[in-house]
Every structure is written in C-alpha cells, then in structure tokens.
Amino acid sequence: MRTRASILFIVLAALTLFLFMLDLSVGAVAVPLSDVWAALTGGECPRTTAKIILSIRLIKAIVALLAGAALSVSGLQMQTLFRNPLAGPYVLGISSGASLGVALFILGAPLFGLSASFASLGIAGAAWIGAAAVLIVIAAVGHRIKDIMVILILGMMFSSGVGAIVQILQYLSKEESLKAFVIWTMGSLGDITLSQLYILLPAVMMGLALAVVTIKPLNLLLFGEEYAVTMGLNIRRSRGLLFLSTTLLAGTVTAFCGPIGFIGLAMPHVTRMLFDNSDHRILIPGTVLTGASVLLLCDLVSKIFTLPVNAITALLGIPVVVWVVLRNKSVTR
Amino acid sequence: MIRLKNLSICYGSRILFDKVNTSFDNGQLTALIGRNGSGKSTLLRAIAGLNRQYSGDIILDGKDLRSLSPGGLAKSLAFVTTERTRIPNMRCVDVVAIGRAPYTNWIGRMQDIDRNIVMDAISSVGMENYAERTMDTMSDGECQRIMIARALAQDTPVMLLDEPTSFLDMPNRYELVSLLRTLAHVSGKCILFSTHELDVALRMCDSIALVDNGALHHLSVTEMVNSGHIQRLFSSPEVSFEELLWQNRK
Numbered sequence: 001m002r003t004r005a006s007i008l009f010i011v012l013a014a015l016t017l018f019l020f021m022l023d024l025s026v027g028a029v030a031v032p033l034s035d036v037w038a039a040l041t042g043g044e045c046p047r048t049t050a051k052i053i054l055s056i057r058l059i060k061a062i063v064a065l066l067a068g069a070a071l072s073v074s075g076l077q078m079q080t081l082f083r084n085p086l087a088g089p090y091v092l093g094i095s096s097g098a099s100l101g102v103a104l105f106i107l108g109a110p111l112f113g114l115s116a117s118f119a120s121l122g123i124a125g126a127a128w129i130g131a132a133a134v135l136i137v138i139a140a141v142g143h144r145i146k147d148i149m150v151i152l153i154l155g156m157m158f159s160s161g162v163g164a165i166v167q168i169l170q171y172l173s174k175e176e177s178l179k180a181f182v183i184w185t186m187g188s189l190g191d192i193t194l195s196q197l198y199i200l201l202p203a204v205m206m207g208l209a210l211a212v213v214t215i216k217p218l219n220l221l222l223f224g225e226e227y228a229v230t231m232g233l234n235i236r237r238s239r240g241l242l243f244l245s246t247t248l249l250a251g252t253v254t255a256f257c258g259p260i261g262f263i264g265l266a267m268p269h270v271t272r273m274l275f276d277n278s279d280h281r282i283l284i285p286g287t288v289l290t291g292a293s294v295l296l297l298c299d300l301v302s303k304i305f306t307l308p309v310n311a312i313t314a315l316l317g318i319p320v321v322v323w324v325v326l327r328n329k330s331v332t333r
Numbered sequence: 334m335i336r337l338k339n340l341s342i343c344y345g346s347r348i349l350f351d352k353v354n355t356s357f358d359n360g361q362l363t364a365l366i367g368r369n370g371s372g373k374s375t376l377l378r379a380i381a382g383l384n385r386q387y388s389g390d391i392i393l394d395g396k397d398l399r400s401l402s403p404g405g406l407a408k409s410l411a412f413v414t415t416e417r418t419r420i421p422n423m424r425c426v427d428v429v430a431i432g433r434a435p436y437t438n439w440i441g442r443m444q445d446i447d448r449n450i451v452m453d454a455i456s457s458v459g460m461e462n463y464a465e466r467t468m469d470t471m472s473d474g475e476c477q478r479i480m481i482a483r484a485l486a487q488d489t490p491v492m493l494l495d496e497p498t499s500f501l502d503m504p505n506r507y508e509l510v511s512l513l514r515t516l517a518h519v520s521g522k523c524i525l526f527s528t529h530e531l532d533v534a535l536r537m538c539d540s541i542a543l544v545d546n547g548a549l550h551h552l553s554v555t556e557m558v559n560s561g562h563i564q565r566l567f568s569s570p571e572v573s574f575e576e577l578l579w580q581n582r583k
Contacts, residue, residue: 216441220434222423226414230381231487232407232435278423281440 005275005282012289016065019296023061024053026303059197063189064299065292066204067257068267070249072291073211075264076271076283077246080218081239085324088265089250093138093155094131095261096162098254099185101130103162106181107169123184124199127255128247134158135243187258187310189299200256207248211284214241218280260295260310262317267291269324334359334523335380335491337549339389342372342379349375351547352389357525357540359490362510362517363551364534365527367544368566373527374415376544377493380525381412394490407435411484413494418480419468425479426464429454432486454485458512474505478512485516492516494526498533506530510537531563531574535581554581 024036031039031049038045039053075088089095105126141154170178183191192200217238220228229235250264271286272278298312336356342349349372357363365373378384380391382398391398393409401409411432420428432454433447443451455464458478468476477497484492494513498506510526510533517524517539525542528534534541535554542551543562550562557563558578568574 213439216434216437216439219431219441222420223418223431224414224416226378226381226383226412226416227418229383229403230407230410230412231431232404234403272422276422278420279427 005277008275009285009289012286012293016289016293016296019293019300020061020065023064023296023300023303024057026300027052027057055194059192059194060190060299061296062197063192063200063257064295066200067189067253067260068263068291068293068295069288070204070207070253070291071260071264071295072267072271072287073208073284074246074250075266076268076280076287077211077214077218077242078264079268080221080280081242083221083224085269086265086321089246089254090259090261090264093134093158093162094246094250095254095259096159097130097132097134098127098251099130099259100162100165101126101128101133102184102255103166103169103181104130106177106184107166107173124196124203124252124255128251131251131254132243132247135247139239139243184258186308187260187313189257189295189309192256196256200252203248203252207245207252208288210241210245210248214238214245215280215284217242218284222278258310260313262313262321263291263295263298266317266320267294269320270294334394335525336392337380337389338392340379340387340391341389342375342384342387344372344375348547349544350387350549353549355542355549355551357523357542357551359523360517360521361523361539362514362537363523363525363540363542364538365525365542365544366529366531366534367527371544371546373544374495376549377412377495377525377527380491381410381493382406383412404435407487407489409489410491410493411487411489413477413480413484413492413497415495415499417473417476417500419476421469422467424465424467425460425471425482426451426455428468428479429482429486432483432488435487450488451486454482455479457485457516458482473500474502474509477501477509481509481512490521490523492522492524494524496527496529498528498530506533507537514538531567532577535577 021033021036025031025033029052031053035045035049036053037043039050071089078087078089079085081087102123105122138155170181217228217233220231220233221238225235253260267287267290268283271283271290274290275282275286277283294316295313298309298316301307302309302312334356337353340353341351365376367373375384379387380398382401393401396409398406430443430447430451433443433451434441437443437447455461458481460475460478460482463471463475463479468479471479477500481494481497497513498509501509513524513526514537516522535558538554540551540553541557542549543557543566545562545566550557550560552560558581563578564574
C-alpha cells in the first residue's frame, strides 16, 4: 500500500518534470532538451535560446503547472465537501461567478461611465469577488438544503443565468472591451506577464497551503457533515477554510487564464484510481502532480496543433467524466 | 451517562418534547421507541450536538453539552447515523481509524496506541477478516458493524445509534443488538439507540424510552410491559401486542 504510493509519487514527479522540460522545448522554435536544461541551470547555450526559454516559455510553463495543480485540488475539495463525484469548480458555478465578475468589470464598468483600467489586479480582483460570492451563496443555501443534487442543479442554473447576463453585457458593450472579454473566455496559459505571475504564484501557493491544512477535515467530511461534526470537526471553520482555499485556487486561475474546464472535475478521479485510495494525505499531493502534468500535456498539445487549451482539456476530460458516470453501479447493470 | 433536565424540543411549531427529565446510565442498553415522526431522531441529534435548538439542559458525564468544544464533545459521545456510508477505495481499517480523529494531530497521524485501539474495535465487532476490504463490496450488516467499530475507536463513554437495525434482516438485527448489549455491559458504555423493532427492544434491552406526544417514558423493560403505554400507542384494529408483551413479561 505504502510502497505503491511512494512509487507513484516518484513516477508522477518525474513525469511532471519531464513534461515541464518538454513544454519549454516545444514551440515556434524547437529547442533541444539539453539546451533547455542549460538555459535553466545557467549552462552554455545560445543567448537567444536562453532568452526564449527564460523570458517567454518559462512563465507559460509555470502557469500551466500552477493552474493544473490549483484546479485539480479545488475540484477534489469540492467533490469531498459536497460528496458528489461530479462536483468541481466548473459545475458548481464558481468559474461562472468568476466570469461574471470579470464580465461586469471589463464589459459592465464602461457602460456606467467608469473607465476600467485593465490592470492585472483589477481582473483578478473581479474574478475573486465573483467566485467568492458564488461560494458564499452556495454555503448559505447549502446549509439548508439536504439534497446535494439540488445544489448542483442550482449551480447549473446559475451558470446559465450568468451566461444570459454576459450576453446582454456583450450586446451592449463596445468593440474593444468585448474583444478583451471574449479572449479571456477562450482560456489561455500564455497571456500572463511576469508581474501577473507575481500575483498568481503567491495566491495559488496560499490556496495550496490552506488545502494542506484542510486534509484532516476533508478526511472526516468523506463521511458526511454529521459524522464529521460528531468526530470533532469545527464545521464552520473547516468550511470557511475550504471555501477560501478553493476561491484562491480556482478563482485566481480563472481570473488570469480564463475558465479552463474539466481538469478540476476529472483529475481527482484519475488520482483516486491511480492510488486506489481516498485518504486526502495521499490525494492532495497526488492531484497536485496529476493536475500539473496533465495541464502541461494539454499545453503541449495545444502548442503543437495551435488550438485553444480549453478545447484540449475538454477533449481529455470528457471521457473521464463519462467513465465516472458509467462506473457508478446504480446507473449500469 | 446522559442526563436530560427540563429538555424541550420543538420542530417548527410542534412540540416534540416538553420538559423531559430522565437519565441514561453507564453500562445500560436503552432502546428509544416511538411512532414515525414522534421525534426519536430529533432527540438523538440534540444529544449528539447536531441540533442546538432546544431549551433545558443536556448533560454528558457531568458536563453541559453547550459548554463542550467540538473536540471535547467528540471525546464524550460517538454517533452512528442512519446513513449507509460507502466510501470507495477506503479499507475498513482506515474507516475505523477515522474514529481516532479527536485524538490525532492536525494531519491525523496515527500513533501505535491508536492503531491498537482500532484493531481492538474491529475485533470487538467481529470483523477482523474484513479489515483490508472496502465497504462497497460488503453487505449492510457488515458495513453497520464497521461503522460501530468506528464509533468504538472514538473511545467515548456514550454511544448513540439512529435506527441501526433498519436495513438488516432478522438474524442480523438480533446479532447487532446483542453486540450492543455486550458492549454496554462489558465496557460500561451508555448506549442509546432508536428502533422500530419492538420485539428486539423488549427482548434485548435493559430499559426502554418511549416517545409519547411530548413526554418521554423511560422505564425498565418489565415496567414498560406492564405500563400499558405500548398497547395504547402502537395498537390498531389490525395489530395486537398482547402476545408479544405476554412473552416478555418476566
């Protein structure tokens, strides 16, 4: 049991590192892996190569690494908290909340005569507020509603509602802000500047640190809130920490990279299956590695075929979700 | 030991319990019976600290429920709910180990003493051979035993169970309640469980608490049989309890 986990951790860490290096080497100009290594470690390689690697590709690869880890951990937290295998930042409407925040900021503000400065903190702040608002609503409503399916349905309805509002905003808004918003919704790992990375990195790191703090609460919550409380869980504090962590993780990534679907939904299942375990002491670091490596892989594929990353994550994630639904014994015969 | 002092609980505008005074002693197995919707679960949830909407006092081992921290409460009382818990990819031994949560550190690290308590809990419900299995491949009775082992691992003087026999067939029902009786008598726990099985309650328990329109009649089995409460509350033109009660008249 323990050896299986250790071997998997080593293999996944090596895989993540390899994909990270590969992600750096693939692009408009192919750079051999040896030169990538040299550029990273300060060894000898052509100066232009070093510049491409360090000042362009490295940021994007780090963003892919962080975003994959953040979205997957957030999905794991939501699946355990809501005890629903189909929960995730996207399904629950957290990403929609972030979208609404960004839409109101980019599209809505000019309508009211406010000049939206597209400063990085502004978009991120709007997405955070949007994501947090959705989580607060879910928490408030979820407390009263026993059937968690209702919350999922509400999340889907909320997403549709947000879609409608965003359409109205798009219809009313000017061309340049419309373009900025549409590009944001396509999802991209590449449009992040170094100064934006200085916000993304600490926010995701703080979210991950909080995720580590919530490991024991998550293990208790596997049994449902009532069992968790009678086993000593401070439910309000734990829920607050989980919501804060998920907002920092999914909200921030959505703010900077746009809504990236299916990674947060699918990777926790892949990790559970790989490790054959439900213990969050294994699952949290496990999803960090699987999420990071899969999003790096998606980024590689999207670079090779020059496709939007959102399309790749959906094509990879949908089979996993279908598998989860069909594996559920109550559905199949 | 559980003491209820002037306990009143409402559900909406309905008064389920009106100034109830009684106590449940250590080493005793008590069945909580009553008609559907009479408030059995509500009472158990209140004692377990899950429903704080009550007036009066609930005293656990001399301490007021309201003064206990979540961690302190978890060391005084364990609860087995009606929910059929099935966690995929989790071995029974790990399920039972979760019961040690009130005693482990922030990340749930198990010490040797915790592991010993977990193994003892598993063997006292007779599930040693299932320790490495996962619950999605087990029957309801087996899962119920594992959840009880989890409550035992919590090492509390009080244990509450909400309808632990409801998914079980007759032999399993009797085996489960006889297990609870052994646990109460041997380890001196105060065990209170709700049930709809009058025969099980009358044959196997030390005392019976009967929910009766706001009142809680807590009597020994013999007193309960002779009191006439059961006939009054449960009989209908279709059903008579005379034979069952006669058998249990000691």
